[in-house]
Amino acid sequence: MGLTGPLPQVDDYYDAIAYNVLGTGMLFGPSFAGRNWVERVENEGDFTNWGVYFDMDYALTDSINILAGLRYSTDEKSFSWLTPGTNYRDIRPGMEEVIFSTADDYNVGQGVREAREEWSATTGRLVGQYHFSETAMAFLSYSTGYKSGGFDSSTCSPPIRRSSRRKWTISSWALRAILWKTCCGYRSATST
Known part of the structure; x- marks a missing residue:
């Protein structure tokens, strides 16, 4: 542009370069010095879990016991995302989101996006x-379990990202004894 030395410290000069040369509002003049840039995603979640279980202990002999149990669990989760956009949107035309952009399918300035899901297992x-x-x-012990799914608090791209429930099994064995009035033992477990 034929200039030498530092850029003139005038907002109009920065604006001319930002909009006419760079095609963006992301170059700021000196009047913006000291202002914080804020982008955020606001989440709200409501999680409810309930379960019903039955457990029994049956003595086959004086030395052998069998224990068995069943549990039904259900998890209900609702979740919301609100991405209001940068605090510069109202004071600077052409402002773009840097972190949570509409190009990445965030609901910037579009209100609240919501999702609800339910997971259950016996x-x-x-x-x-x-x-x-x-x-x-x-x-000797064998048990099954599950972990319910959930939602990603910072990503709301369609379909809304959620993790699915995860099942697992645990097999274990142990030997326990009370020796000299102290409980001691060895336990081994595997999980899949």
């Missing part, structure tokens, strides 16, 4: 116990 456990004496016992 899980159980089966345990066999053998009592060597009043102070020593061993057991």
Whole structure:
């Protein structure tokens, strides 16, 4: 442009370069010095979990016990995203979001986006116990479980990202004893 030295510290000069040369409102003049840039996503969630369970312990003999249990669980989750846009939108024409942009499918300035999902599962456990004496016992255990899904708090691109529920099984065995009035034992577990 044929200029030498520092840029003139005038907003109009910065605006001319921003809009006419760069095609964006992202170059700021000196009057914006000291102002904070703010972009945010506001989330609100409502999560409800309830379950019903049954557990029993049956003595087959004086030394052998069988324990069994069932649980039904359900999780209901509703979640919302509000992306109001940068605080510069109202004071600077042509302002673009940098972090949470509409190009990345954020609902910038479009109000609240909402999602609701429900996950449920029936899980159980089966345990066999053998009592060597009043102070020593061993057991084998097999149980199932699940973790409900959820929503990504900062991403709301369609379809709204959510994690699915995850099932797992746990197998374990242990040997426990009370020796010299102290409980000690060894336990091993695997999870898939």
